[in-house]
Amino acid sequence: MPQTASPIILVFDSGLGGVTVYREIARARPDARLVYVADDAAFPYGALSEDKLVGRVLKVIGDAIERCRPDLVVIACNTASTLALGDLRARFSVPFVGTVPAIKPACAQSQSKHVAVLGTQATVGREYTRALIREFAVGCKVTLVGSARLATLAEAELNGRPPADEEIAAEIAPCFVLDGNRRVDTVVLACTHYPLLLQRLRVNAPWPVDWIDPAPAIARRVVDLLGPSLPGHGAVPTRMLLTSGQQPSIALATALKAYGFNLL
Numbered sequence: 001m002p003q004t005a006s007p008i009i010l011v012f013d014s015g016l017g018g019v020t021v022y023r024e025i026a027r028a029r030p031d032a033r034l035v036y037v038a039d040d041a042a043f044p045y046g047a048l049s050e051d052k053l054v055g056r057v058l059k060v061i062g063d064a065i066e067r068c069r070p071d072l073v074v075i076a077c078n079t080a081s082t083l084a085l086g087d088l089r090a091r092f093s094v095p096f097v098g099t100v101p102a103i104k105p106a107c108a109q110s111q112s113k114h115v116a117v118l119g120t121q122a123t124v125g126r127e128y129t130r131a132l133i134r135e136f137a138v139g140c141k142v143t144l145v146g147s148a149r150l151a152t153l154a155e156a157e158l159n160g161r162p163p164a165d166e167e168i169a170a171e172i173a174p175c176f177v178l179d180g181n182r183r184v185d186t187v188v189l190a191c192t193h194y195p196l197l198l199q200r201l202r203v204n205a206p207w208p209v210d211w212i213d214p215a216p217a218i219a220r221r222v223v224d225l226l227g228p229s230l231p232g233h234g235a236v237p238t239r240m241l242l243t244s245g246q247q248p249s250i251a252l253a254t255a256l257k258a259y260g261f262n263l264l
């Protein structure tokens, strides 16, 4: 793909989880014009049926492409990527970068050869995820853990309403499997919301593990496709489009600054 001056990159998620991916892309391409699109009217995606979700994602992304004319679209949502990436690529000519469970690097780095994949119930149940395990987890045990509530708890944290430790501990507890003398030493964060809670996850873990956040790898993929940052371009304001039609509150806009958002 030719190097575009100050490319337009659309970063999409069901809600605010994609901001963890946005942060890495903004660091890697500070010159880019970033548009953050959240389908907050349909959040959480983990609760939608597959048929409904594919239709919804195609519609929201189609509208956003029409409106913003991006050079690249990042689907910063595992629940959408593991289901709809093929349909999106078939329907639209713009390049897509997806976010799918980082099973390959987790299994490669695990010392105990037992990893857990923590995602929405939809993501851990998908054939896409099972295929990644068949292909990349040879010789490594993988425990799949679907959480019904963690994405919502992460949104509450970002909105200044931190959930109780007990709530977080209950959601992550099934990741901590002790199997004879082999215990899980690596947890894949297979939902972009979960890195929003990283410090809370560490504090509430029964023992220390490596938490794998795919965001840096996604940003590297963006740079592979669009090229490195161009000199001479200052930081560009972020556009944020919410399908609910709402504007982010002042408290949220302030919290988003830590994720590299420069909202107008």
Ligand code: DGL
Residues within 6 Å of the ligand: 013, 014, 015, 017, 018, 043, 044, 045, 046, 047, 076, 077, 078, 079, 080, 120, 123, 151, 190, 191, 192, 193
């Ligand atoms: N952030 C989304 C993901 O990566 C999902 C959260 C949801 O809408 O359920 O899977």
